[in-house]
Amino acid sequence: MHQIRKIAFLLIITPFFCSAGDLVKSAIQHDEQLNIAYMNTVKFLNKNQIQKLKKAQLLWIRYRDAVCEFESDLPKKGHWIKSNIADSNSLECISRLSAERTKELELYSKLIGSSKKDARNDQIIISKSILNDKNAMHGWLLYGMALKTWPIELEESGQPNLYKRELFARSKTAQIWQELKANKAVTPDKYLDELVIIYEAGFMEEYVWAYIRKSGRTQNSLKLDKFRQWIFVNLPNHKAIINTGITVPAP
Incomplete structure (x- = not known):
């Protein structure tokens, strides 16, 4: 869906702490789930709808990255993870927003799929x-x-x-x-x-x-x-x- 540079950088570093690795793993997992939800939604759309959703998704990615960049600068309140290992605020933000967007896309799929099914059932x-x-x-x-x-x-x-x-x-x-x-x-x-x-x-x-x-x-x-x-x-x-x-x- 979108290359997360900080995550990619972290993948080549062996985390010193287990929880730092878990944050990275969680962020990657949520991004993959977002990809799956997006592709499942696209299956139900026509070409015009696909273009609109693609545009909306790219705008959403920019929104996610901007929000998470902002949250990365927030005070960490004494979090023990060192900044050169993982930016915990940013990773948690990526996971949270990706999960929310995944739910939205899954809802789109259900609504569109149900609508198409009803249309098929109405045909002779x-x-x-x-x-x-x-x-x-x-x-x-x-x-x-x-x-x-x-x-x-x-x-x-x-x-x-x-x-x-x-x-x-x-x-x-x-x-x-x-x-x-x-x-x-x-x-x-x-x-x-x-x-x-x-x-x-x-x-x-x-x-x-x-x-x-x-x-x-x-x-x-x-x-x-x-x-x-x-x-x-x-x-x-x-x-x-x-x-x-x-x-x-x-x-």
Whole structure:
């Protein structure tokens, strides 16, 4: 981050006292931690932000050095470390201010990282295969919106229940696709039409569990045998679409 001449000079001298060496070691350690915090923050920034932070950091280094130079001239109150071995006031100042700046940079990283994560979670990512099918795209966009608006339900482990998430999204997609078809706003789509049939038959829970995403444990309330018999008779050639071409990051 910044070459500390006094520290570099001290490194070539074997300290006569243990505490003098500890002060040097502490100052170097805090400077290294400051470097790490700075680089971790830069990872989240664009080019313009990097330039601004770099300028701010250089100004901060000048501020640190000026403050520590001032503190080095303060009375040492009988400190036993000889001035030709280590300037204790200056070293302690470097450690203290570097630690404070490190905390500031770590806070920047958390705030920026959290902001970027929230932005990613707010996106609906559409694959080219969906974009090429303008009719089906309406239905799968509904699916993506349902994933985004899912009222989060947690498993016993505290993790989001992704089975419930998928069930919510497929059910909402079937409901609205049915309305769009009734209003002749869309043309038939084999998979989405069959999803409506499954929903109307009351087997969406069984369908999602059996075909799309199983929950962590078998659902005792599911009528799986009855569902398998039903789909064999009513939709014998049904092929589930698992990779929908729509991606919404999980909460």
